[in-house]
Amino acid sequence: MSFWASLLQQGFLQNALAASLLVSLACGVVGSFVVLKRIAFLAGGIAHGVLAGMGLAWWFGWPPLAGAVGAALAFATLLWWLTLDVRRDVEVLIAALWSVGMAAGLVLIAKAPGQNPDLMSYLFGNVLMVGREQLGWMLALDAAILMTVAGLYPTLVATAFDEEFARLRGLPVEAARLLILVLVALTVVLLIQVAGLILVIALLTLPAALARQSRSVAAMMLQASAWAALATVAGLWAAYRLDWPAGPTMVLAIGALYLLKRIIKRPPRAS
Amino acid sequence: MTSVIDCEHVTVERDGRVVLEDISVTLEAGDFVALIGPNGAGKSTLLAAILGLIPLSSGTIRLFGEAPERGRLRVGYVPQQGSFRTDFPVRVAEMVAMGAMSPGWRGARKSALAERHVTAALERCGIPHLATRAVGALSGGERQRALIARALAVEPELLILDEPTASIDPSGQEALFDLLGALNREMSVLVVSHDLGLTTRYAKSVWCLNRTLCRHDALELDGDTLARLYGFPLRAIDHRPDRERRP
Numbered sequence: 306m307s308f309w310a311s312l313l314q315q316g317f318l319q320n321a322l323a324a325s326l327l328v329s330l331a332c333g334v335v336g337s338f339v340v341l342k343r344i345a346f347l348a349g350g351i352a353h354g355v356l357a358g359m360g361l362a363w364w365f366g367w368p369p370l371a372g373a374v375g376a377a378l379a380f381a382t383l384l385w386w387l388t389l390d391v392r393r394d395v396e397v398l399i400a401a402l403w404s405v406g407m408a409a410g411l412v413l414i415a416k417a418p419g420q421n422p423d424l425m426s427y428l429f430g431n432v433l434m435v436g437r438e439q440l441g442w443m444l445a446l447d448a449a450i451l452m453t454v455a456g457l458y459p460t461l462v463a464t465a466f467d468e469e470f471a472r473l474r475g476l477p478v479e480a481a482r483l484l485i486l487v488l489v490a491l492t493v494v495l496l497i498q499v500a501g502l503i504l505v506i507a508l509l510t511l512p513a514a515l516a517r518q519s520r521s522v523a524a525m526m527l528q529a530s531a532w533a534a535l536a537t538v539a540g541l542w543a544a545y546r547l548d549w550p551a552g553p554t555m556v557l558a559i560g561a562l563y564l565l566k567r568i569i570k571r572p573p574r575a576s
Numbered sequence: 577m578t579s580v581i582d583c584e585h586v587t588v589e590r591d592g593r594v595v596l597e598d599i600s601v602t603l604e605a606g607d608f609v610a611l612i613g614p615n616g617a618g619k620s621t622l623l624a625a626i627l628g629l630i631p632l633s634s635g636t637i638r639l640f641g642e643a644p645e646r647g648r649l650r651v652g653y654v655p656q657q658g659s660f661r662t663d664f665p666v667r668v669a670e671m672v673a674m675g676a677m678s679p680g681w682r683g684a685r686k687s688a689l690a691e692r693h694v695t696a697a698l699e700r701c702g703i704p705h706l707a708t709r710a711v712g713a714l715s716g717g718e719r720q721r722a723l724i725a726r727a728l729a730v731e732p733e734l735l736i737l738d739e740p741t742a743s744i745d746p747s748g749q750e751a752l753f754d755l756l757g758a759l760n761r762e763m764s765v766l767v768v769s770h771d772l773g774l775t776t777r778y779a780k781s782v783w784c785l786n787r788t789l790c791r792h793d794a795l796e797l798d799g800d801t802l803a804r805l806y807g808f809p810l811r812a813i814d815h816r817p818d819r820e821r822r823p
Contacts (some may be wrong), residue, residue, distance in 0.1 A: 320703065341664060341665075343650075425712025457681060458639065459673075459677070460677075460681055462666070462670075463674045463677060464705065465664075466661060466664050466666055466671070467655075467659075467661070467674070469629070469655060470653065470655065470675075470726070471650075471674070472629070473627060473629075473648050473651065473653050474649070474674070474675070474677050474678075474679065474680065474730070475678070476677060476680070477680065477681055490592055517663075517665075518665075519665045519671065520665060520667065520710060521665055521666065521667065522664075522665055522666065525664065525665050537648065
C-alpha cells in the first residue's frame with residue numbers, strides 16, 4: 306500500500322503527520338532565534354540535559370513529558386543565569402550540563418525500580434507512537450510558543466539584533482534572553498517526541514539556516530517552518546517506504562536539503 | 577542649569593588595571609565635544625561609563641542630572657562599526673524604528689508618533705531611499721548614516737558616537753561631520769575621533785584622554801598638548817579660514 310493510501314486509513318500515520326507539521330512551526334520560529342543569536346550549542350545542552358528530567362520522572366512514576374518540561378525549563382533558567390556574566394567560561398559550563406545531565410538520566414533510567422523504559426525512543430524519537438493525548442499536549446505547547454513570539458515579536462527581534470542598543474533604550478534585554486531560552490526549552494520538548502533528544506539540534510538549526518537570506522526575521526521564520534515541514538514530511542514518507550526509523554530519516558532529509566543548498570549557492574561572505 | 581554630562585572624580589579599574597583615573601569633566605548643553613586619545617587610552621571605557629554600562633570603582637556620573645541608567649534614555653548612541661551584525665535579516669527602516677521604542681515590553685507597539693520619528697530621522701540623514709534595503713547590503717557610509725538615523729529616532733538631547741569615521745572614505749567623513757555640525761544646532765554631541773583635522777574644524781571642545789583627561793577649547797589645542805597626549809610630536813592644523821594660522 307502506498308504512503309498516501311495508508312495515510313487515509315491509518316490513525317498512527319495521521320498522528321505522525323500532524324506531529325511533524327506541529328513541530329515544524331516551532332522549529333522555524335524558535336530555530337530562527339537559535340541561528341541568529343548563535344546559541345545552537347546552548348540549545349544542544351538543554352536538549353541533552355532533559356534526559357535527567359525524564360529519568361527522574363521514570364524513577365518516581367511521573368509522566369515523562371512532565372519530567373521533560375520541568376528539566377528543560379530548569380536547564381534553560383540555569384544556563385541563562387550562568388551566562389549572565391560574560392566573563393564565565395560559558396562553553397565549558399554548557400558542555401558540563403550537557404554531559405552530566407545526560408549521564409544522570411542514563412543512571413536513573415538504568416537503576417529505576419521496575420521495568421526500564423524504551424530508552425531508544427527518548428534518544429531518537431518515535432513519531433509513529435505519538436498518540437491522541439500526546440498530540441493535544443503538542444498542540445498546546447506549539448500554540449503557547451507561537452502566541453508568545455507573535456505578541457512580543459518587536460522586543461525579541463530588537464534585543465536579538467543589538468543587545469547593547471536595546472539595553473540603552475530600556476528594553477528588557479535579560480528577560481528577553483531568558484524568554485528565548487524558555488522557548489528553546491519548550492521546542493526541545495516538542496521535538497523530542499519526533500526526533501529524539503540527540504537529533505533535536507538538527508531540526509532546531511538547519512531549517513532556519515536554510516532560510517538565512519530572508520528580508521525580515523518574520524519571513525525567515527515562515528520560510529524555515531516550510532523547510533522543516535518539507536523535511537519532516539519527506540522523511541516520514543521515506544521512512545514508511547523504506548522501513549527506516551522515522552526520526553533519523555527526517556534528520557537525513559533536512560541534512561540533505563542543507564547540503565544541497567550549500568553546494569548550489571555559496572553563502573555570501575561577510576563584508 | 578544641570579549639565580548634560582557631569583563626571584566627578586571617576587575612576588574605573590578593569591582586571592586590576594586603572595583604565596580611567598580621577599576624571600572630572602562636564603559637558604554643557606549645546607557643546608560639540610571631540611574625545612581624542614591614543615589606542616587603549618580608555619575612550620570606549622569612558623563612553624561605557626557615561627552610559628552606565630560598566631560599574632565605576634569610585635566617583636559619580638550624572639547624565640542630565642540623573643543616574644546614567646535613567647539619563648541614557650535621552651541619549652542617541654551610535655556604536656562602533658565593528659559591533660554591527662551584517663548577517664541579520666532586518667531592513668533599514670525596521671532598524672531605525674528600534675531607536676523609537678520606549679522602555680519595557682510594551683514599548684515596541686507601533687505608534688503613529690514613532691513612525692513619524694523614523695521618517696524624520698531617515699530624511700535628516702539623507703537616506704529615505706534606503707528604507708527598505710537590508711542592513712547587510714549597505715556600504716560603510718550608508719551603514720553609518722543608518723546607525724545615526726536609529727540614534728536620532730530616539731529624539732535625543734545628546735548624541736554619542738564611537739569612532740563614526742572608521743570605515744568611511746575622506747569625502748564621506750567630511751559629509752558626516754557636516755551632518756553632525758548641523759545636528760549640533762539642536763542637540764549636544766560627543767564624538768570619539770582619531771581625525772584631528774576634522775576634530776579641530778567642527779568640535780567646540782576637545783577632551784584629551786590618556787587614562788587621565790584634560791579638557792580644552794578646540795581653538796587652544798596646540799602641538800605641545802598633542803605631543804603630551806600621544807607621546808610624540810604632532811601638529812594641530814587649524815583649517816578655519818577665518819582664523820589666523822598659529823606659528
